Amino acid sequence: MxxxxxxxxxxxxxxxxxxxxxxxxxxxxxxxxxxxxxxxxxxxxxxxxxxxxxxxxxxxxxxxxxxxxxxxxxxxxxxxxxxxxxxxxxxxxxxxxxxxxxxxxxxxxxxxxxxxxxxxxxxxxxxxxxxxxxxxxxxxxxxxHHSSMLHRQTVLRELIDEAGRSEIQQLTTVESVRDAMGKLQHFVRKNIPRIGTHSLIAGLIRIIDQQLHPVSAEDDAEDATYVVRWTFAGSVLTEACTSEDELEFAREAVGVLLLVLVSADGREDVESGVKAVEGGGVLDATQLSFDIRKDISNANLRRLLSVLKPERARLETRATGTCSVVDAGMVCRRLNVDGRLDEPWPWFAALEFCNIL
Structure with missing residues:
Protein backbone atom coordinates (compact mmCIF):
# COMPACT_ATOMS: atom_id res chain seq x y z
CA MET A 1 0.00 0.00 0.00
CA HIS A 145 23.50 14.65 -16.05
CA HIS A 146 25.24 11.35 -15.33
CA SER A 147 23.46 9.62 -18.22
CA SER A 148 24.34 12.40 -20.60
CA MET A 149 28.02 12.30 -19.66
CA LEU A 150 28.21 8.52 -20.06
CA HIS A 151 26.46 8.73 -23.41
CA ARG A 152 28.75 11.44 -24.71
CA GLN A 153 31.83 9.52 -23.61
CA THR A 154 30.56 6.39 -25.35
CA VAL A 155 29.81 8.23 -28.58
CA LEU A 156 33.14 10.04 -28.37
CA ARG A 157 35.07 6.77 -28.19
CA GLU A 158 33.05 5.48 -31.13
CA LEU A 159 34.02 8.58 -33.10
CA ILE A 160 37.69 8.02 -32.31
CA ASP A 161 37.53 4.31 -33.16
CA GLU A 162 35.72 5.01 -36.44
CA ALA A 163 38.20 7.71 -37.41
CA GLY A 164 41.09 5.42 -36.50
CA ARG A 165 39.76 2.67 -38.77
CA SER A 166 39.50 4.97 -41.77
CA GLU A 167 42.42 5.46 -44.11
CA ILE A 168 44.71 8.16 -42.72
CA GLN A 169 46.97 10.04 -45.09
CA GLN A 170 50.67 9.53 -44.38
CA LEU A 171 52.38 12.83 -43.63
CA THR A 172 55.45 12.16 -45.72
CA THR A 173 54.65 14.10 -48.89
CA VAL A 174 54.80 17.84 -49.34
CA GLU A 175 51.16 17.96 -50.36
CA SER A 176 49.96 15.96 -47.34
CA VAL A 177 51.88 18.15 -44.89
CA ARG A 178 50.63 21.35 -46.52
CA ASP A 179 47.09 20.00 -46.31
CA ALA A 180 47.51 19.15 -42.61
CA MET A 181 48.94 22.59 -41.90
CA GLY A 182 45.94 24.21 -43.58
CA LYS A 183 43.44 22.10 -41.61
CA LEU A 184 45.17 22.83 -38.32
CA GLN A 185 45.21 26.54 -39.00
CA HIS A 186 41.55 26.56 -40.06
CA PHE A 187 40.49 24.63 -36.95
CA VAL A 188 42.33 26.92 -34.57
CA ARG A 189 41.16 30.17 -36.14
CA LYS A 190 37.57 28.93 -36.30
CA ASN A 191 37.41 27.80 -32.67
CA ILE A 192 39.71 30.23 -30.87
CA PRO A 193 36.88 32.76 -30.35
CA ARG A 194 35.35 30.20 -27.93
CA ILE A 195 37.36 30.05 -24.73
CA GLY A 196 36.06 26.54 -24.03
CA THR A 197 38.29 25.23 -26.83
CA HIS A 198 41.49 26.93 -25.66
CA SER A 199 42.71 24.20 -23.32
CA LEU A 200 42.54 21.62 -26.13
CA ILE A 201 44.36 23.85 -28.61
CA ALA A 202 47.00 24.63 -26.00
CA GLY A 203 47.39 20.93 -25.30
CA LEU A 204 47.97 20.14 -28.96
CA ILE A 205 50.66 22.81 -29.12
CA ARG A 206 52.28 21.45 -25.96
CA ILE A 207 52.54 17.80 -27.04
CA ILE A 208 54.13 18.71 -30.39
CA ASP A 209 56.49 21.13 -28.69
CA GLN A 210 57.45 18.56 -26.06
CA GLN A 211 58.05 15.91 -28.72
CA LEU A 212 60.49 18.30 -30.37
CA HIS A 213 61.95 19.73 -27.16
CA PRO A 214 62.10 17.16 -24.34
CA VAL A 215 61.81 18.62 -20.84
CA SER A 216 64.21 16.05 -19.43
CA ALA A 217 67.95 16.05 -20.13
CA GLU A 218 67.77 12.25 -20.30
CA ASP A 219 65.59 12.32 -23.41
CA ASP A 220 66.51 13.15 -26.99
CA ALA A 221 64.07 14.42 -29.60
CA GLU A 222 66.04 12.65 -32.33
CA ASP A 223 65.75 9.30 -30.53
CA ALA A 224 63.26 7.06 -32.36
CA THR A 225 62.11 5.57 -29.05
CA TYR A 226 61.18 8.95 -27.58
CA VAL A 227 57.39 9.28 -27.84
CA VAL A 228 55.20 11.68 -25.88
CA ARG A 229 51.68 10.69 -24.81
CA TRP A 230 48.94 13.19 -24.03
CA THR A 231 46.19 12.11 -21.62
CA PHE A 232 43.16 14.30 -20.96
CA ALA A 233 39.50 14.10 -19.97
CA GLY A 234 37.11 13.34 -22.83
CA SER A 235 34.79 16.05 -21.53
CA VAL A 236 37.22 18.59 -23.01
CA LEU A 237 35.90 17.56 -26.42
CA THR A 238 32.23 17.16 -25.54
CA GLU A 239 31.70 20.10 -23.20
CA ALA A 240 32.96 22.60 -25.77
CA CYS A 241 30.03 21.70 -28.05
CA THR A 242 27.37 24.38 -28.26
CA SER A 243 25.36 23.65 -31.40
CA GLU A 244 22.22 21.55 -31.80
CA ASP A 245 24.51 18.67 -32.70
CA GLU A 246 26.19 18.36 -29.30
CA LEU A 247 29.15 16.47 -30.78
CA GLU A 248 29.94 18.70 -33.74
CA PHE A 249 33.07 20.14 -32.10
CA ALA A 250 34.12 16.68 -30.93
CA ARG A 251 33.96 15.35 -34.50
CA GLU A 252 36.04 18.25 -35.82
CA ALA A 253 38.53 17.98 -32.98
CA VAL A 254 39.02 14.23 -33.39
CA GLY A 255 39.72 14.70 -37.09
CA VAL A 256 42.31 17.38 -36.37
CA LEU A 257 43.95 15.46 -33.52
CA LEU A 258 44.39 12.40 -35.72
CA LEU A 259 46.28 14.51 -38.25
CA VAL A 260 49.14 14.55 -35.76
CA LEU A 261 48.32 11.92 -33.14
CA VAL A 262 47.18 8.32 -32.87
CA SER A 263 44.84 6.98 -30.20
CA ALA A 264 46.70 5.09 -27.47
CA ASP A 265 43.59 3.80 -25.69
CA GLY A 266 42.77 0.12 -25.49
CA ARG A 267 46.18 -1.13 -24.37
CA GLU A 268 45.90 -3.24 -21.27
CA ASP A 269 49.23 -2.11 -19.85
CA VAL A 270 48.92 1.54 -20.77
CA GLU A 271 49.17 2.76 -17.18
CA SER A 272 52.17 0.67 -16.23
CA GLY A 273 54.16 1.89 -19.22
CA VAL A 274 53.93 5.62 -18.55
CA LYS A 275 56.35 7.63 -16.46
CA ALA A 276 55.16 11.03 -15.31
CA VAL A 277 56.89 14.05 -16.80
CA GLU A 278 54.36 16.69 -15.95
CA GLY A 279 51.56 16.58 -13.41
CA GLY A 280 49.99 13.37 -12.22
CA GLY A 281 46.58 12.10 -13.13
CA VAL A 282 45.01 8.67 -13.07
CA LEU A 283 43.88 6.96 -16.25
CA ASP A 284 40.24 5.98 -16.10
CA ALA A 285 37.28 5.31 -18.36
CA THR A 286 36.61 9.02 -18.93
CA GLN A 287 40.10 9.85 -20.14
CA LEU A 288 41.64 9.70 -23.59
CA SER A 289 45.26 9.13 -24.55
CA PHE A 290 47.06 10.05 -27.78
CA ASP A 291 50.64 9.52 -28.99
CA ILE A 292 52.55 11.36 -31.70
CA ARG A 293 52.07 9.54 -35.02
CA LYS A 294 55.02 7.36 -35.96
CA ASP A 295 55.17 8.46 -39.61
CA ILE A 296 55.71 12.17 -38.93
CA SER A 297 59.28 13.37 -39.00
CA ASN A 298 60.55 16.02 -36.62
CA ALA A 299 60.97 18.39 -39.55
CA ASN A 300 57.30 18.06 -40.44
CA LEU A 301 56.29 18.40 -36.79
CA ARG A 302 58.09 21.76 -36.81
CA ARG A 303 56.10 22.79 -39.88
CA LEU A 304 52.83 21.82 -38.18
CA LEU A 305 53.85 23.64 -35.01
CA SER A 306 54.63 26.75 -37.04
CA VAL A 307 50.94 27.30 -37.82
CA LEU A 308 49.90 26.77 -34.19
CA LYS A 309 52.44 28.76 -32.21
CA PRO A 310 51.42 32.21 -33.54
CA GLU A 311 47.95 31.60 -32.07
CA ARG A 312 49.26 30.72 -28.61
CA ALA A 313 49.23 34.36 -27.45
CA ARG A 314 45.44 34.43 -27.94
CA LEU A 315 44.79 31.45 -25.67
CA GLU A 316 43.32 32.31 -22.28
CA THR A 317 43.58 28.91 -20.58
CA ARG A 318 46.38 26.44 -19.95
CA ALA A 319 46.83 23.15 -21.78
CA THR A 320 44.54 20.39 -20.59
CA GLY A 321 45.68 17.00 -19.34
CA THR A 322 49.19 15.68 -18.81
CA CYS A 323 52.05 14.77 -21.12
CA SER A 324 54.12 11.67 -20.41
CA VAL A 325 57.02 9.86 -22.04
CA VAL A 326 55.94 6.40 -23.16
CA ASP A 327 58.17 3.44 -22.38
CA ALA A 328 59.95 2.39 -25.58
CA GLY A 329 58.87 -1.22 -25.12
CA MET A 330 55.21 -0.27 -25.43
CA VAL A 331 55.23 1.48 -28.78
CA CYS A 332 56.54 1.06 -32.29
CA ARG A 333 59.68 3.04 -32.96
CA ARG A 334 59.40 6.30 -34.88
CA LEU A 335 61.07 5.13 -38.07
CA ASN A 336 60.83 8.53 -39.74
CA VAL A 337 62.20 10.77 -37.02
CA ASP A 338 65.01 12.05 -39.26
CA GLY A 339 62.75 12.40 -42.32
CA ARG A 340 64.30 9.58 -44.37
CA LEU A 341 60.83 8.68 -45.69
CA ASP A 342 59.83 12.27 -46.50
CA GLU A 343 59.47 13.67 -49.98
CA PRO A 344 62.09 16.42 -50.52
CA TRP A 345 60.70 19.92 -50.17
CA PRO A 346 61.45 22.52 -52.91
CA TRP A 347 64.28 24.95 -52.32
CA PHE A 348 61.91 27.88 -51.73
CA ALA A 349 60.05 26.05 -48.95
CA ALA A 350 62.33 27.64 -46.36
CA LEU A 351 61.08 31.06 -47.44
CA GLU A 352 57.48 29.95 -47.14
CA PHE A 353 58.29 28.47 -43.76
CA CYS A 354 59.62 31.80 -42.57
CA ASN A 355 56.55 33.63 -43.87
CA ILE A 356 54.31 31.31 -41.91
CA LEU A 357 56.28 32.07 -38.77
Whole structure:
Protein backbone atom coordinates (compact mmCIF):
# COMPACT_ATOMS: atom_id res chain seq x y z
CA MET A 1 0.00 0.00 0.00
CA UNK A 2 1.26 3.49 -0.84
CA UNK A 3 2.24 5.44 2.23
CA UNK A 4 0.11 8.52 2.73
CA UNK A 5 1.98 11.79 3.18
CA UNK A 6 -0.96 13.93 4.17
CA UNK A 7 -3.50 15.96 2.21
CA UNK A 8 -3.79 13.25 -0.41
CA UNK A 9 -0.13 13.48 -1.44
CA UNK A 10 1.45 10.04 -1.76
CA UNK A 11 4.45 8.26 -3.22
CA UNK A 12 2.73 7.92 -6.60
CA UNK A 13 2.45 11.70 -6.90
CA UNK A 14 6.12 12.20 -6.07
CA UNK A 15 7.07 9.48 -8.55
CA UNK A 16 5.03 11.23 -11.24
CA UNK A 17 6.73 14.52 -10.37
CA UNK A 18 10.11 12.80 -10.73
CA UNK A 19 9.15 11.28 -14.08
CA UNK A 20 8.22 14.65 -15.57
CA UNK A 21 11.26 16.35 -14.04
CA UNK A 22 13.53 13.73 -15.60
CA UNK A 23 12.08 14.35 -19.06
CA UNK A 24 12.68 18.07 -18.68
CA UNK A 25 16.26 17.74 -17.47
CA UNK A 26 17.24 15.32 -20.24
CA UNK A 27 15.77 17.58 -22.92
CA UNK A 28 17.54 20.60 -21.43
CA UNK A 29 20.90 18.86 -21.97
CA UNK A 30 20.28 18.94 -25.75
CA UNK A 31 21.17 15.30 -26.26
CA UNK A 32 20.09 14.93 -29.85
CA UNK A 33 22.10 11.76 -30.30
CA UNK A 34 20.45 10.10 -27.30
CA UNK A 35 17.61 9.27 -29.67
CA UNK A 36 19.59 6.24 -30.78
CA UNK A 37 19.67 4.93 -27.22
CA UNK A 38 15.98 5.30 -26.38
CA UNK A 39 14.23 2.20 -25.13
CA UNK A 40 11.41 0.53 -27.07
CA UNK A 41 8.69 2.34 -25.15
CA UNK A 42 10.17 5.76 -25.96
CA UNK A 43 10.67 4.90 -29.63
CA UNK A 44 6.99 4.02 -29.91
CA UNK A 45 5.93 7.26 -28.26
CA UNK A 46 4.74 10.10 -30.47
CA UNK A 47 6.88 13.26 -30.51
CA UNK A 48 3.88 15.27 -29.38
CA UNK A 49 3.56 13.10 -26.27
CA UNK A 50 7.24 13.57 -25.43
CA UNK A 51 6.90 17.33 -25.76
CA UNK A 52 3.87 17.26 -23.48
CA UNK A 53 5.81 15.37 -20.82
CA UNK A 54 8.62 17.93 -21.01
CA UNK A 55 6.08 20.76 -20.70
CA UNK A 56 4.55 19.16 -17.63
CA UNK A 57 7.99 18.75 -16.14
CA UNK A 58 8.69 22.47 -16.49
CA UNK A 59 5.39 23.27 -14.76
CA UNK A 60 6.05 20.85 -11.92
CA UNK A 61 9.58 22.16 -11.38
CA UNK A 62 8.38 25.76 -11.38
CA UNK A 63 5.75 24.84 -8.83
CA UNK A 64 8.37 23.37 -6.52
CA UNK A 65 10.50 26.50 -6.91
CA UNK A 66 7.53 28.65 -5.89
CA UNK A 67 6.83 26.43 -2.90
CA UNK A 68 10.48 26.61 -1.86
CA UNK A 69 10.26 30.42 -2.02
CA UNK A 70 7.35 30.38 0.43
CA UNK A 71 9.35 28.06 2.67
CA UNK A 72 12.29 30.49 2.59
CA UNK A 73 10.07 33.42 3.55
CA UNK A 74 8.72 31.51 6.54
CA UNK A 75 12.24 30.77 7.73
CA UNK A 76 13.67 34.22 7.00
CA UNK A 77 14.77 36.63 9.71
CA UNK A 78 12.45 39.43 8.60
CA UNK A 79 9.81 40.90 10.88
CA UNK A 80 6.58 38.89 11.27
CA UNK A 81 4.60 41.64 9.50
CA UNK A 82 6.92 41.76 6.48
CA UNK A 83 7.17 37.97 6.35
CA UNK A 84 3.41 37.57 6.43
CA UNK A 85 2.98 40.14 3.65
CA UNK A 86 5.51 38.40 1.44
CA UNK A 87 3.98 35.00 2.16
CA UNK A 88 0.49 36.14 1.27
CA UNK A 89 1.77 37.70 -1.94
CA UNK A 90 3.51 34.45 -2.93
CA UNK A 91 0.45 32.39 -2.05
CA UNK A 92 -1.76 34.60 -4.25
CA UNK A 93 0.67 34.18 -7.13
CA UNK A 94 0.78 30.44 -6.57
CA UNK A 95 -3.03 30.26 -6.59
CA UNK A 96 -3.10 31.96 -10.01
CA UNK A 97 -0.34 29.65 -11.26
CA UNK A 98 -2.23 26.59 -9.99
CA UNK A 99 -5.43 27.73 -11.64
CA UNK A 100 -3.71 27.79 -15.03
CA UNK A 101 -1.92 24.46 -14.55
CA UNK A 102 -4.27 22.57 -12.27
CA UNK A 103 -4.24 19.21 -14.06
CA UNK A 104 -0.46 18.85 -13.99
CA UNK A 105 -0.09 20.04 -10.40
CA UNK A 106 -2.85 17.77 -9.17
CA UNK A 107 -1.19 14.80 -10.84
CA UNK A 108 2.10 15.65 -9.11
CA UNK A 109 0.56 16.40 -5.70
CA UNK A 110 1.41 20.10 -5.95
CA UNK A 111 -1.99 21.64 -6.55
CA UNK A 112 -2.68 22.61 -2.94
CA UNK A 113 -0.10 24.81 -1.26
CA UNK A 114 -1.62 24.10 2.16
CA UNK A 115 0.33 20.92 3.00
CA UNK A 116 3.58 22.79 2.38
CA UNK A 117 2.80 25.98 4.31
CA UNK A 118 3.97 24.57 7.61
CA UNK A 119 7.22 23.51 5.96
CA UNK A 120 8.75 26.53 7.61
CA UNK A 121 7.77 25.26 11.02
CA UNK A 122 10.34 22.96 12.59
CA UNK A 123 9.14 19.40 12.78
CA UNK A 124 6.03 19.98 10.68
CA UNK A 125 4.80 17.33 8.26
CA UNK A 126 5.05 19.87 5.46
CA UNK A 127 8.80 20.22 6.01
CA UNK A 128 9.33 16.50 5.50
CA UNK A 129 7.07 16.54 2.45
CA UNK A 130 8.99 19.41 0.87
CA UNK A 131 12.30 17.67 1.55
CA UNK A 132 11.07 14.55 -0.28
CA UNK A 133 10.14 16.57 -3.36
CA UNK A 134 13.46 18.42 -3.31
CA UNK A 135 15.36 15.14 -2.92
CA UNK A 136 13.43 13.65 -5.84
CA UNK A 137 14.17 16.68 -8.03
CA UNK A 138 17.88 16.62 -7.20
CA UNK A 139 18.09 12.88 -7.87
CA UNK A 140 16.47 13.27 -11.30
CA UNK A 141 18.84 16.11 -12.18
CA UNK A 142 21.92 14.10 -11.15
CA UNK A 143 20.72 11.03 -13.04
CA UNK A 144 20.07 13.02 -16.22
CA HIS A 145 23.50 14.65 -16.05
CA HIS A 146 25.24 11.35 -15.33
CA SER A 147 23.46 9.62 -18.22
CA SER A 148 24.34 12.40 -20.60
CA MET A 149 28.02 12.30 -19.66
CA LEU A 150 28.21 8.52 -20.06
CA HIS A 151 26.46 8.73 -23.41
CA ARG A 152 28.75 11.44 -24.71
CA GLN A 153 31.83 9.52 -23.61
CA THR A 154 30.56 6.39 -25.35
CA VAL A 155 29.81 8.23 -28.58
CA LEU A 156 33.14 10.04 -28.37
CA ARG A 157 35.07 6.77 -28.19
CA GLU A 158 33.05 5.48 -31.13
CA LEU A 159 34.02 8.58 -33.10
CA ILE A 160 37.69 8.02 -32.31
CA ASP A 161 37.53 4.31 -33.16
CA GLU A 162 35.72 5.01 -36.44
CA ALA A 163 38.20 7.71 -37.41
CA GLY A 164 41.09 5.42 -36.50
CA ARG A 165 39.76 2.67 -38.77
CA SER A 166 39.50 4.97 -41.77
CA GLU A 167 42.42 5.46 -44.11
CA ILE A 168 44.71 8.16 -42.72
CA GLN A 169 46.97 10.04 -45.09
CA GLN A 170 50.67 9.53 -44.38
CA LEU A 171 52.38 12.83 -43.63
CA THR A 172 55.45 12.16 -45.72
CA THR A 173 54.65 14.10 -48.89
CA VAL A 174 54.80 17.84 -49.34
CA GLU A 175 51.16 17.96 -50.36
CA SER A 176 49.96 15.96 -47.34
CA VAL A 177 51.88 18.15 -44.89
CA ARG A 178 50.63 21.35 -46.52
CA ASP A 179 47.09 20.00 -46.31
CA ALA A 180 47.51 19.15 -42.61
CA MET A 181 48.94 22.59 -41.90
CA GLY A 182 45.94 24.21 -43.58
CA LYS A 183 43.44 22.10 -41.61
CA LEU A 184 45.17 22.83 -38.32
CA GLN A 185 45.21 26.54 -39.00
CA HIS A 186 41.55 26.56 -40.06
CA PHE A 187 40.49 24.63 -36.95
CA VAL A 188 42.33 26.92 -34.57
CA ARG A 189 41.16 30.17 -36.14
CA LYS A 190 37.57 28.93 -36.30
CA ASN A 191 37.41 27.80 -32.67
CA ILE A 192 39.71 30.23 -30.87
CA PRO A 193 36.88 32.76 -30.35
CA ARG A 194 35.35 30.20 -27.93
CA ILE A 195 37.36 30.05 -24.73
CA GLY A 196 36.06 26.54 -24.03
CA THR A 197 38.29 25.23 -26.83
CA HIS A 198 41.49 26.93 -25.66
CA SER A 199 42.71 24.20 -23.32
CA LEU A 200 42.54 21.62 -26.13
CA ILE A 201 44.36 23.85 -28.61
CA ALA A 202 47.00 24.63 -26.00
CA GLY A 203 47.39 20.93 -25.30
CA LEU A 204 47.97 20.14 -28.96
CA ILE A 205 50.66 22.81 -29.12
CA ARG A 206 52.28 21.45 -25.96
CA ILE A 207 52.54 17.80 -27.04
CA ILE A 208 54.13 18.71 -30.39
CA ASP A 209 56.49 21.13 -28.69
CA GLN A 210 57.45 18.56 -26.06
CA GLN A 211 58.05 15.91 -28.72
CA LEU A 212 60.49 18.30 -30.37
CA HIS A 213 61.95 19.73 -27.16
CA PRO A 214 62.10 17.16 -24.34
CA VAL A 215 61.81 18.62 -20.84
CA SER A 216 64.21 16.05 -19.43
CA ALA A 217 67.95 16.05 -20.13
CA GLU A 218 67.77 12.25 -20.30
CA ASP A 219 65.59 12.32 -23.41
CA ASP A 220 66.51 13.15 -26.99
CA ALA A 221 64.07 14.42 -29.60
CA GLU A 222 66.04 12.65 -32.33
CA ASP A 223 65.75 9.30 -30.53
CA ALA A 224 63.26 7.06 -32.36
CA THR A 225 62.11 5.57 -29.05
CA TYR A 226 61.18 8.95 -27.58
CA VAL A 227 57.39 9.28 -27.84
CA VAL A 228 55.20 11.68 -25.88
CA ARG A 229 51.68 10.69 -24.81
CA TRP A 230 48.94 13.19 -24.03
CA THR A 231 46.19 12.11 -21.62
CA PHE A 232 43.16 14.30 -20.96
CA ALA A 233 39.50 14.10 -19.97
CA GLY A 234 37.11 13.34 -22.83
CA SER A 235 34.79 16.05 -21.53
CA VAL A 236 37.22 18.59 -23.01
CA LEU A 237 35.90 17.56 -26.42
CA THR A 238 32.23 17.16 -25.54
CA GLU A 239 31.70 20.10 -23.20
CA ALA A 240 32.96 22.60 -25.77
CA CYS A 241 30.03 21.70 -28.05
CA THR A 242 27.37 24.38 -28.26
CA SER A 243 25.36 23.65 -31.40
CA GLU A 244 22.22 21.55 -31.80
CA ASP A 245 24.51 18.67 -32.70
CA GLU A 246 26.19 18.36 -29.30
CA LEU A 247 29.15 16.47 -30.78
CA GLU A 248 29.94 18.70 -33.74
CA PHE A 249 33.07 20.14 -32.10
CA ALA A 250 34.12 16.68 -30.93
CA ARG A 251 33.96 15.35 -34.50
CA GLU A 252 36.04 18.25 -35.82
CA ALA A 253 38.53 17.98 -32.98
CA VAL A 254 39.02 14.23 -33.39
CA GLY A 255 39.72 14.70 -37.09
CA VAL A 256 42.31 17.38 -36.37
CA LEU A 257 43.95 15.46 -33.52
CA LEU A 258 44.39 12.40 -35.72
CA LEU A 259 46.28 14.51 -38.25
CA VAL A 260 49.14 14.55 -35.76
CA LEU A 261 48.32 11.92 -33.14
CA VAL A 262 47.18 8.32 -32.87
CA SER A 263 44.84 6.98 -30.20
CA ALA A 264 46.70 5.09 -27.47
CA ASP A 265 43.59 3.80 -25.69
CA GLY A 266 42.77 0.12 -25.49
CA ARG A 267 46.18 -1.13 -24.37
CA GLU A 268 45.90 -3.24 -21.27
CA ASP A 269 49.23 -2.11 -19.85
CA VAL A 270 48.92 1.54 -20.77
CA GLU A 271 49.17 2.76 -17.18
CA SER A 272 52.17 0.67 -16.23
CA GLY A 273 54.16 1.89 -19.22
CA VAL A 274 53.93 5.62 -18.55
CA LYS A 275 56.35 7.63 -16.46
CA ALA A 276 55.16 11.03 -15.31
CA VAL A 277 56.89 14.05 -16.80
CA GLU A 278 54.36 16.69 -15.95
CA GLY A 279 51.56 16.58 -13.41
CA GLY A 280 49.99 13.37 -12.22
CA GLY A 281 46.58 12.10 -13.13
CA VAL A 282 45.01 8.67 -13.07
CA LEU A 283 43.88 6.96 -16.25
CA ASP A 284 40.24 5.98 -16.10
CA ALA A 285 37.28 5.31 -18.36
CA THR A 286 36.61 9.02 -18.93
CA GLN A 287 40.10 9.85 -20.14
CA LEU A 288 41.64 9.70 -23.59
CA SER A 289 45.26 9.13 -24.55
CA PHE A 290 47.06 10.05 -27.78
CA ASP A 291 50.64 9.52 -28.99
CA ILE A 292 52.55 11.36 -31.70
CA ARG A 293 52.07 9.54 -35.02
CA LYS A 294 55.02 7.36 -35.96
CA ASP A 295 55.17 8.46 -39.61
CA ILE A 296 55.71 12.17 -38.93
CA SER A 297 59.28 13.37 -39.00
CA ASN A 298 60.55 16.02 -36.62
CA ALA A 299 60.97 18.39 -39.55
CA ASN A 300 57.30 18.06 -40.44
CA LEU A 301 56.29 18.40 -36.79
CA ARG A 302 58.09 21.76 -36.81
CA ARG A 303 56.10 22.79 -39.88
CA LEU A 304 52.83 21.82 -38.18
CA LEU A 305 53.85 23.64 -35.01
CA SER A 306 54.63 26.75 -37.04
CA VAL A 307 50.94 27.30 -37.82
CA LEU A 308 49.90 26.77 -34.19
CA LYS A 309 52.44 28.76 -32.21
CA PRO A 310 51.42 32.21 -33.54
CA GLU A 311 47.95 31.60 -32.07
CA ARG A 312 49.26 30.72 -28.61
CA ALA A 313 49.23 34.36 -27.45
CA ARG A 314 45.44 34.43 -27.94
CA LEU A 315 44.79 31.45 -25.67
CA GLU A 316 43.32 32.31 -22.28
CA THR A 317 43.58 28.91 -20.58
CA ARG A 318 46.38 26.44 -19.95
CA ALA A 319 46.83 23.15 -21.78
CA THR A 320 44.54 20.39 -20.59
CA GLY A 321 45.68 17.00 -19.34
CA THR A 322 49.19 15.68 -18.81
CA CYS A 323 52.05 14.77 -21.12
CA SER A 324 54.12 11.67 -20.41
CA VAL A 325 57.02 9.86 -22.04
CA VAL A 326 55.94 6.40 -23.16
CA ASP A 327 58.17 3.44 -22.38
CA ALA A 328 59.95 2.39 -25.58
CA GLY A 329 58.87 -1.22 -25.12
CA MET A 330 55.21 -0.27 -25.43
CA VAL A 331 55.23 1.48 -28.78
CA CYS A 332 56.54 1.06 -32.29
CA ARG A 333 59.68 3.04 -32.96
CA ARG A 334 59.40 6.30 -34.88
CA LEU A 335 61.07 5.13 -38.07
CA ASN A 336 60.83 8.53 -39.74
CA VAL A 337 62.20 10.77 -37.02
CA ASP A 338 65.01 12.05 -39.26
CA GLY A 339 62.75 12.40 -42.32
CA ARG A 340 64.30 9.58 -44.37
CA LEU A 341 60.83 8.68 -45.69
CA ASP A 342 59.83 12.27 -46.50
CA GLU A 343 59.47 13.67 -49.98
CA PRO A 344 62.09 16.42 -50.52
CA TRP A 345 60.70 19.92 -50.17
CA PRO A 346 61.45 22.52 -52.91
CA TRP A 347 64.28 24.95 -52.32
CA PHE A 348 61.91 27.88 -51.73
CA ALA A 349 60.05 26.05 -48.95
CA ALA A 350 62.33 27.64 -46.36
CA LEU A 351 61.08 31.06 -47.44
CA GLU A 352 57.48 29.95 -47.14
CA PHE A 353 58.29 28.47 -43.76
CA CYS A 354 59.62 31.80 -42.57
CA ASN A 355 56.55 33.63 -43.87
CA ILE A 356 54.31 31.31 -41.91
CA LEU A 357 56.28 32.07 -38.77
Missing amino acids: VESLGAGVDDAAIDRFGFYASKTYVSALSLASLADDEDEEERQQKPADLEEEKRRGKIALEALDRITTVHSILRSGTTPEASEKQRLQQEEQYAAFAQNNGAVLEECGLLDLGPFVDAGVSGGDGKELLERYVACRDAMRREA
